[in-house]
Amino acid sequence: MSRKNVDDYITEGIHGVRLPKEDERIRFLGTLRERVVIALTIGQVMSDSGLEKLEEAMQQHPGTRLIMNGHVAYRFLTEEKALATKYNIPYTTITNEENNTDIGAVLTYDHAIDKEEIFIKEEEAEEENEEEKKEKTLRSKIKNWFR
Structure with a gap:
C-alpha cells in the first residue's frame, strides 16, 4: 500500500x-452496478415504458429498495412510487447537483448480486408501447362503433 503525501491529504480535505x-x-444514483437488479433510464421513467419490468423485478426481489433520480419531475415518478408502496419496497429520491446521469430509477440491494443484464432493451420498451397504442386504437374504434 502506498503512503499518503501532503497533496493527498489536501485533496481529501477539499x-x-x-x-x-x-x-x-455517480451513474447508478449512489449505488454500485453489482447491486442493481434493474435500471431505468430517465426516458423510460418519463414515458412509463419500463413499469411492467420494474413491477416484475419488485415481485421477484422483495428485499430491495428503489432509488429515483431527483432531477426527474415529481409527476413522472408517481407510478414508480406507487409500485414501491404496493410491494412494500422503501424508496428514496437522490438529487446530486454536481453530477448528471442518464439513469432515472434503480432497484437495488445492499449487497452484490452481479446480475448480468440490468437494463431494459429499448426494443422491449417500444414493443410494450406499441401494444398499448394498439390496445388504445382498438378501444377507440369500438367506442366509435357505438356512438
Missing part, C-alpha cells in the same frame, strides 16, 4: 475521501 468506483456510484 473534496472528501475518494470512494472506490466513484464514477459507477
Whole structure:
C-alpha cells in the first residue's frame, strides 16, 4: 500500500475521501452496478415504458429498495412510487447537483448480486408501447362503433 503525501491529504480535505468506483456510484444514483437488479433510464421513467419490468423485478426481489433520480419531475415518478408502496419496497429520491446521469430509477440491494443484464432493451420498451397504442386504437374504434 502506498503512503499518503501532503497533496493527498489536501485533496481529501477539499473534496472528501475518494470512494472506490466513484464514477459507477455517480451513474447508478449512489449505488454500485453489482447491486442493481434493474435500471431505468430517465426516458423510460418519463414515458412509463419500463413499469411492467420494474413491477416484475419488485415481485421477484422483495428485499430491495428503489432509488429515483431527483432531477426527474415529481409527476413522472408517481407510478414508480406507487409500485414501491404496493410491494412494500422503501424508496428514496437522490438529487446530486454536481453530477448528471442518464439513469432515472434503480432497484437495488445492499449487497452484490452481479446480475448480468440490468437494463431494459429499448426494443422491449417500444414493443410494450406499441401494444398499448394498439390496445388504445382498438378501444377507440369500438367506442366509435357505438356512438
